[in-house]
Amino acid sequence: xxxxxxxxxxxxxxxxxxxxxxxxxxxxxxxxxxxxxxQTPGKGLEWVSYISSSSTTxxxxxxxxxxxxxxxxxxxxxxxLEMNSLRAEDTAVYYCARTIGFGVYYxxxxxxxxxxxxS
Amino acid sequence: EIVLTQSPGILSLSPGERATLSxxxxxxxxxxxxxxxxxxxxQAPRLLIYGASSRATGTPDRISGRGSxxxxxxxxxxxxxxxxxxxxxxxxxxxxxxxGQGTKVExx
Numbered sequence: 261x262x263x264x265x266x267x268x269x270x271x272x273x274x275x276x277x278x279x280x281x282x283x284x285x286x287x288x289x290x291x292x293x294x295x296x297x298x299q300t301p302g303k304g305l306e307w308v309s310y311i312s313s314s315s316t317t318x319x320x321x322x323x324x325x326x327x328x329x330x331x332x333x334x335x336x337x338x339x340x341l342e343m344n345s346l347r348a349e350d351t352a353v354y355y356c357a358r359t360i361g362f363g364v365y366y367x368x369x370x371x372x373x374x375x376x377x378x379s
Numbered sequence: 380e381i382v383l384t385q386s387p388g389i390l391s392l393s394p395g396e397r398a399t400l401s402x403x404x405x406x407x408x409x410x411x412x413x414x415x416x417x418x419x420x421x422q423a424p425r426l427l428i429y430g431a432s433s434r435a436t437g438t439p440d441r442i443s444g445r446g447s448x449x450x451x452x453x454x455x456x457x458x459x460x461x462x463x464x465x466x467x468x469x470x471x472x473x474x475x476x477x478x479g480q481g482t483k484v485e486x487x
Contacts, residue, residue: 365471
């Protein structure tokens with residue numbers, strides 16, 4: 261079964277940093293674009309960032325632009341999110357999610373999520 | 380950005396009844412690039428519908444989507460116990476991709 265597993269969440273102080281990872285398995289990672297999506301009780305689901313299969317195209321939500329950096333290592337079948345200057349409003353469950361890309365951006369596989377608490 | 384408004388917020392129905400969920404966009408969703416997801420407590424969202432009306436792998440026939448432009452609908456013809464959950468729409472026609480706030484389908 262296709263699988264995405266996030267890790268790296270935790271408790272961090274405001275202004276601090278955290279690096280999330282997402283390990284992909286049982287599919288050809290290099291054929292897919294990837295996203296980070298976060299969820300809070302108050303704001304619901306929020307798309308955070310996108311990276312194409314070869315890392316040539318990257319997008320960020322305005323709320324994280326300049327603070328978060330998405331990257332991937334295709335040799336390790338892994339996706340990352342480097343989060344700096346964290347704020348209380350970044351507190352959320354963070355999911356990695358697969359997407360086909362090339363104009364098709366629905367998310368067909370999601371990870372189980374990792375919780376980030378900024379306090 | 381495109382704002383998606385889902386209604387109703389909560390839908391209280393009995394098993395076997397029909398559910399109709401609405402998703403309205405603040406601007407035209409290009410090429411019907413709209414998806415629906417189901418989320419159960421403690422789980423990640425699961426893709427149900429993409430392209431406004433195409434079922435994802437594993438989506439049962441009783442679940443269908445339709446619509447275009449700014450108005451989209453998800454229908455569940457006969458609610459099964461496993462259908463009671465929260466449903467989200469998402470537009471992916473224009474960045475930033477956005478989600479609706481969700482409709483909870485609960486057992487009456």
